[in-house]
Each structure stands twice: as structure tokens, then as C-alpha cells.
Amino acid sequence: MASIRNSVTIHETIRVSPSTNSATEFCLPLTFFDMLWLNMPRAESLFFYKVTELTPELFNSVILPKLNHSLSLTLLHYLPLAGKLKWPPHAPKPAIYYSLNDAVSVSVAESKADFNRLSSNEIREAVELRPLVPELFTSDDVAELLSIQITMFPNQGFSIGFSNDHVIIDAHCLSMFMKSWVHICKKLVKEEEDHPLLPAALTPLFDRTLINDPSGTDMYLAKSWLDFHSSSRSWNIWPHDGQNSNSVRATFELTREDIKKLRDKVLSFNEFESKQLRLSTFVLTCAYVFVCLVKARGGESDRNVHFGFVADYKNRLDPPVPMNYIGNCVASHIVFTKARDFMAENGVGIVAEKISDGIKELESKGVVEQIKETLEKFMKVMSEPQQQSLGVSWSPRLDVYGFDFGWGRPKKMEIVSIDRGGAISIAKSRDEDGGAVEVGVVLDKQEMESFGSLFFDGLRNL
Template sequence: MAHVRDQESLKIIERCQVSPPPNSIPTTSIPISFLDIPWLYISPIQRIFFYEFPFPTQTFLQTLIPKLKHSLSITLQHFFPFASNLVYPPKPHFPYFLYQDGDSIPFTIAESTTNFDTSYLTPPNMSQICTHLFPRCLHLVPRRMEHVIYLSWRFSKNGDSTSHEASVPLPFHNSDIIQDPKGLRKLKMMENMWNSPTPSKEIAIVFTDMVRATFVLSPDQIERLKKWVIAKCSNSDHFKTLHISTFVVTSSLIWVCFVRSEEIIGYNVPNDDELYHLIFLADCRNHHEVSIPSTYFGNCLGYRTVTMKRSELVGNNAIVEAVRAIKCQVRDVLSDPFKGLDTMTPEHKGRVVSGHGVVIAGSPKLGVYETNFGWGKPKKSEVVHIDSSKSIAFSDCRDNEGGVEVGLTLGRIQMNNFTAIMKKYLSDITNLNH
């Protein structure tokens, strides 16, 4: 599906700020932990939600918008760091979040005449919470929002803070729970940041021939893929003792198709010894060596980079080789969840992503299509920044429990090539399983 960027079809109705209820939160500062530092200079995931709303615009503006604003205000009372400011004091002091009464987040209401059934609108600036009205469709755009705040916003949509508190566990904000007693990791990582050149402001460039597509892998296709990989590795004791997850096989298939799709007429294909990188994130709060409450409201992510030669990713055994490499890094997270975080600098990010690197954004486990504000499941959800960040978006499926939605943006010719390659892989795997 191609992006539509017709600014004339977008009419801004209102711009405002939403704060927690007045005097509901004292002035509060929260020091960052060493787990927050790598994400200070990395663009946030920007996800949009489309909802069916088959009522007149005036009904939406007069009835629904006031409730949304009020419930968002109540939600921010508990998730006030979203409305706070990130303060960078002079070296050698560490950054911290500071909330003061009246701090707020922007909220924009706009109306569009874009036909949702054939296209959707993606404004170039996604730095704020937006509500876009489409014909029969409601569109929500978050700013650095995690899944949990949507759950809270959903439960408090009627402005009932009591039902909200009873339905959703309240967040835990004390970053001292992160174990770094001497502050050595924080100091080392901040030194890396202080000594790095100031990263230039990222500018999203979307070429005119770029198209966006969503591919859905059904539970049956994923299961067949797992069985096919296991059969290919039947002589390997390594695979006999390891569980091959949906994430591993899906990532392997998509990565191989992505790399192979570069082999198109007129494309400058690298040589076989060129290194390719796949970056994925891992939630580490449940790790046995990390005592962090499930309600902790802060970063608790590790990351891993899978590196392979191009020859391995385009060979006859490419998917199996990718499974081996990705599975090895997944297993490594279990043994040392925070390995490599202290080397994650702006230069590192630039080297990987500007080269042959791709990032997995999102996860099927986040339950994107469970984000119900009272209008049913979202009709569609999209990750915006994959247009310009060399990312591939993973999420759960709207109508196919256990399946995976994969979103990516490529040039039109490469997208056609990608589609044909993946279709051939899935067809071959299905035939072999019969």
C-alpha cells in the first residue's frame, strides 16, 4: 500500500495541551538509569491506530473528544513522565526527568478527506499525539507511548479513575531498582555519550517510488516453517534440544527475503563478503538475574546484533543459517541480558543502520490489536518510522490469533521482488510438508 501525503486533504481543527489534573502530582525528578541511556539518541517507535467510527464528525467532536481529553488527563496522572521534561545538566551530572505542575503533552485534532479504504495519511511530523478523522475512521498517533499507557487510557476512557486503578496495575517509577550500585555502567555509558559528536537531527526522506506493504503469516504457515527448519537440521544435536520460536523463524524468513530482494536489475548488489546486520530488542525485566517489578515504568531492554555474510543470506540454506545465527543471539540474551549496551553509541547506530543493517521494531507479544477504546479492535495499525529508518515492524494479527503481521517499506521494484521471493519460499515449504 503506497503512502499518500496530500497535505491539502488534512484540516487542523484544534491544537491543545493535555496535562495531569492540576495539583495531582508534586514536583518530581526521576534520575535516568543506565538502561535509559542508549535510547536517549534513538528515535522512538511511532505507531498509528485506525478505528472504525461510523458517526458524523460533529458527534465525534462534541461527544468523544472531551472524553478522550479527560481520560488522557487522568491517565497522565499515573504516567506523568510522558508529560515531564528530560533535563541535561552540565557534565559530570546525569540527565533526569523533571515533572512540574502544568507540564503537558500536545494533542491535535484534524480532519481528512482521504479515503481510508484505498490509502491512509501519514503527516511528516509525528512528534505529538494526534487524532485524525477519516470518513468512518478514527486515527490515533502516539508520542513515545508504550502499550501499558494505552491499556490505562482505554480503562479510563469514561473518566472514572477508580475503575482505571482497579483494572490496570499502577506504574512503579523508582529507577533505583535498576542494579548498578556504584553507578559504573551509567558513568561509562554517559562518557560514551559525552564524547560522541552531537547527532544530527534525523530527517525522514521518503522517495516517490517507495511503497508500504503488510504481510501476514498465519499460525499454520509459521508452524510449517518451524517443522521445515527442524527437518533440515535433523542431524544437528544443537537444534534437537532447542525450542525454535515464532520470532526466530519469522525474522529469518523476512531477513533472507529482504536481502535477496536486492538482486534486481540496475541495483548495485554488494559482494558476497559484505556483512549484513539484523538488530532486535529483548525485554529483560523477567530475567532471573534482574529483580525488576513487572510494573516498572522505565526502559528494561537489551539488544542484540546478528551479523552474517551476504553469501550466507542468499545461499541455498539461507533460512536455516539465519535461524542458527538469530537463535544464538536470543540464547545469549538469556545468559547476559545487558551485554553490549555500554557500546551502543550514536556512531555505532550510524555504522550499523547506514550500512547493511535492518532493525526489528515491535513484537507480536505486545497485543497491538487489543488496544480497544470502546470502538472494537483497530481496523489497522501501522508503524510510521519504517519509511525512513530501515526497520521492519512486527505485530500480532487483527483477525488471526497466533499469526504475525510484518510491515515494511521498499522501492516498488524491490517490493515486488520481495513478495515473489517470500511467496516462493512459503509455497515450497508448504509442498514439502505435505
């Protein structure tokens, strides 16, 4: 780990702000959707940009200044992201406090590592990506919401790493923030424009009245939080660093043809022919990868396995929430089952059916009922640590490879935080196949070898 850390040098850490002088503090309340993500491990994402002619002069005199300046202009629209999460003693629930003087921490670094290997799909140690994502300051009293690290790889390219608190930024919100930053940066590159405006689709809405909560679910969740944490309001209750130093990381791709074959395979079993299954790319990808993960782990077939997926409620609320709303509008759905379901001959179909049924259940019940059920299931998960836990980060609906600041599309995107156990990442593939996805996986070395064999052998046998 020390040698890996030594391959990255932090040259400076600056505070990028909207460049205003007002000290007036504003308060953005948390909705019940936000409350579900209190003190969850921070989300960490990483984007690699290949620039083969990248010299320190080009990086320091052109790329870095434009990124920082456009970030400052972007924060004028996204002020709460520069704020802090606090729970004052007199307040019934936490909130985000921010002012026009707040800033986002940006670390500027240089790496001696092999850019092409780090940004590849091949197996490499998971800890190798950790020095490329920044720390996110958290204390008992306050928690930062966003920090960024920009790392130069001389003559190879650069990376942009994000650490963010899920309490305000889900995957959709981070994607929208990135699109806004890209839009403003490219305007500066092309037009030398000092104050470019954002199009309507990228203009963020922070209006919390858009989330109706007549039954006070936010206060129910605040009380549940305090009960679970013995009335502590500290943001340092749970450790945020739990990755296994022996883990390895790799990316696996499913083409549009692979997805079609998986769908046909599931429908070939008589038990699924007459059922109205929702066999979307997301459902089939989760089912196939989860089956490979459980088989790679091995163990008794009657052991407990639970898996979760996140549902977006924007279009499920009445009235629907606009797509440019910034704040959580997602909640997890957890399914409990046995390893034998994954190990069966028709395991992909069984798991796909469970995910499909879970999606239907989301649509048949009220939002508040779903939220409370999720909380109860989460408590059950916490009380039974011996289960195999599976989850999903990011979404194939988000075009992560469209974030071109002016020096080309990302070569690779990684969700670094999946190295903290259980989750995979699913993203739209860079190859623009129209239906291809890439799946990020972190496992110990032996399990990764087994998973790789199961993954590729299974596709060959479809």
C-alpha cells in the same frame, strides 16, 4: 508530498494535563537501559478505528471529549510522560523533569483521505501516513517525551497517532499506557465515573531503584555519549527526519500454519536436526523476512549485513523487574554476517540459528557485559554505513488489537517510523489466529515488488 499534507487539516492543538495546580518539579533519573536510547529517532505508531457512522458532531461532542478527558485522568498515573528530557550543564547525566502542571500535546485533525486504503495491507506510498502522526518538539535544551494526534475521517472512522521518545517509552510501556487509557475511557463511557482507578497490573511503577547498577554503567554510557558527540548535550545532533519520499509500505501476514511449515522446513536440514534451536514465532518470522529482504536488495553475496533484535531484560535481572515498570528494560543485540548466509538454500535456517544463538548468548552473559558489547557493535555499525542494516520494531507478544476505547477494536496498527530505514514491524495479527503475525515493511517500489514475490513464492514452496 504537498497534496498528501493538504489532505489533513489540523484544527487545533491542545495541551492535555492532569488538571492540577502544583508547580513543584520532580526529577526522574535515567537508568543505563534508558541511556542506551538517548537521541534515537522518535518512535511513531498509528491506530485506525473504523466508525462508519462517524459525523463531525459525534466526533466533536462525544469521541474527542471522552478521549481527552480520559487521557487527562490517565496522565495522573503517568506524570513523567508529560515531562521533558533535559541535561543541565551541572548534571553528570540527563534526566526527565516533570511537574503536575505539565501536559501532553494533542493535535486534533481531519482527513479527506481514503480511510480503508490507508488502513489496508496493500502497497501505498509510505509518506501517506506521515500527516497522521504528530510532531515531537525537540530543541538543543529539551525534548518532549510524548505527543498525540487524533484525526477524524468523516463517515469512515478516526486514527490515533503517537510520537514518543524511546528514552522512557519502549513498546511494552506504550502498550501498557494504551491499556490504561482504554481502561479509564471505557469506565467513563459505561459508568460516567470521574476518577476511575487502575487495576494493579496497569498501575505504573517508575521506581528507578528497581534497576541495579553497582558498577555505574549509566555514567559509562553518559561519558560514551559525550565522547561520541564531541561533548555536546544537544538533542538536535542527529536529524530525526530521514525517510525516503519514494518508499512504499505494505503489510504481510504469516499464519500459524505458515510458522509451523517454516519450523518444519528449518528442521528438515540435517545440519539443524541435532541443534537446540529456539524456533519461536518471533525467531522464524525475523529469519524468513530478513532472508526475503536481503534477496530483494540483491548485490554481491560477500557484502556485509547486520541485523538487530531487542531483548527484554525484566525477567533476566536479579531480582526480576515487575512487568508494570515504566522505563526501558530492553537492549539491542546486533549480529554481523554476510549476504551469502541469507541467499543460501537453507538461508532461513542459518539466520534462525544466528538469532537463536544470540538469545542464548544474552542468557549466558551478565547484563553490563552485554550492554557494553552492544555499544561497541553500535559504534562499528555507525562507522560502516555501506552495510545493509535490518532491525525489528514492536513485538508479537503485545496485543495491539485489544485497544478498544469503546468504539471497537483497531482496524489496523502501523509503526510509521519504520520508514526511516532498515527496520520491520512485527505484531500479533488482528485475525486472532492464535499464532498469526503481521509484518510491516517499507522499501523502494522495485524492492517491494521483489520482496512480495519472494515472500509469497517462498510460502507456496514450503
